[in-house]
Amino acid sequence: MDPEALQRAGWKVFSFRDLRERFIVPARARGTARTSLDNPAKPLLDLLRASSPLAVVGAPLKTAADLRNLYGFIVEPCYREGLTLLVSTDRELEDLDPVDFVDPIGYAWTLERLQYVASRYRLGPGPDAMPPLTPIEALLYAAMRNRGLTPIAQFGIGKYRADFAFTDARLVVECDGKPWHDPERDRARDAVLRSKGWEPIHFTGSEITRDAAECALRVARELTRRLTTAESDAPDIGIRVRRSPWVRLLEWIRGLFGRPSVATGSSRDEGGQGLGVRRVAPWTANLDPEQGKAVVSHDGIVQVIAPAGSGKTTVLVARVRELVARGVPPNRILCCTFNAAAAAELQTRLDQEGVEGVEARTFHAMGRRILKHAEQLPGDVLTMSFGQWRRLAKLAMDATDGGVWIEAPDAKEQISGLKLGQMLTVEEFAEAAATPGERTLATLYRLYEDELAAHERTDFDDFIFKAVRLLKRDPGTRRHWQGEFSAVLVDEYQDIEPAQE
16 A cells, blocks of 8 residues: 555545553553543544544554554544545555454454444445345345435334334335235334334335335435425424434435535534534423534443433433434344343333333343343253252362351352352352452352252353353354344443443
């Protein structure tokens, strides 16, 4: 890759070594000791936003740390911002052996993420990024894309799944091929969708085959009508936010039919991005400015830091509605929280907001689901009494050289800490145990696991502990669950254990 040739072609060229020394190393040095919530990588992010198209040359791929720097500070930010990026590396990603790039999490996590993002940078939207389509669905999808439309394929709405959906316009597009078409069932489904505010539009297989472009034009016209109606009905409260892709789409569609464009402002946000004036969405209208900022924030990792009672769960629910409006199918959004009561309350809040299909689960329930899918679900949970814990503690003390007494409540808590905090098996902890207390705990841990096996039962924490270890060691299981959800939101994040994280 010739940097001078790239510059002549209009690229802004940066040396990875220079970016690392000027921005990445200082940002990492801030660590957890910083006293401000300001992003320590902000100077680098501002530079990237202002430099598209940009090329980064000389990026090494020798260690897992090299990959973390490249992915975390260059590739993912550009991917999230939709920037044009070219990276020159000393090796091909496909040539890297995952065994040589294992992260502290226990497998080559960063390499997998880097390969995933790189594949989408190289390929863009395509069959690998979409659910399978029937021939007539593929034909209509291509025609809509050629018109500049961005339908979401196989979009879940409650118990139904639409062929294509435009979420901001609440428009469903169905391809009625004869082998799969049941008019009576479709009428019942359409009635349910209309009751939820969605408008279905149908095309027969012959219509699509005869003139897919005309079908796409009809979709564009219906989008114009619905987006215009939705805009006129919205509350007239102006705030400045990043322009929605749907606002840009509406401008484009109106241009096709000679309609006046949407008036937009010319302010700029902190990152130098253009901003437009849009009316407040219903789910942000009653939030304060900081809450609204969290809800409409960028894609990717967003962390909300706030005290108890300040509306974090309200923000989480509003964020879910924002993600659905951006095009994330509800059935691909997962909300996790700490206990069953909190999960039930969160599910009720989501249902009250009309967000069907979004899952609210505890971490234990999610772990149980992962194990069940892999057919590795152990038996029911064994609940031991105070007296049973005291008996195991006495056996452990007597069976350990220099053994010490462990109180029953402490015994249960310490074993939970080994599973959810240190994520260690009996053998792993016993090998590292050095003090009399640790050796006694290792014996107690073994006795407890033997008790579970004898009763063919499981420990409640095993739903998380065993799911984590399964995901680490089994790439197939990992790929399945990585592809199950597009967005994961965690309530009460500060209370979770390392295994849950």
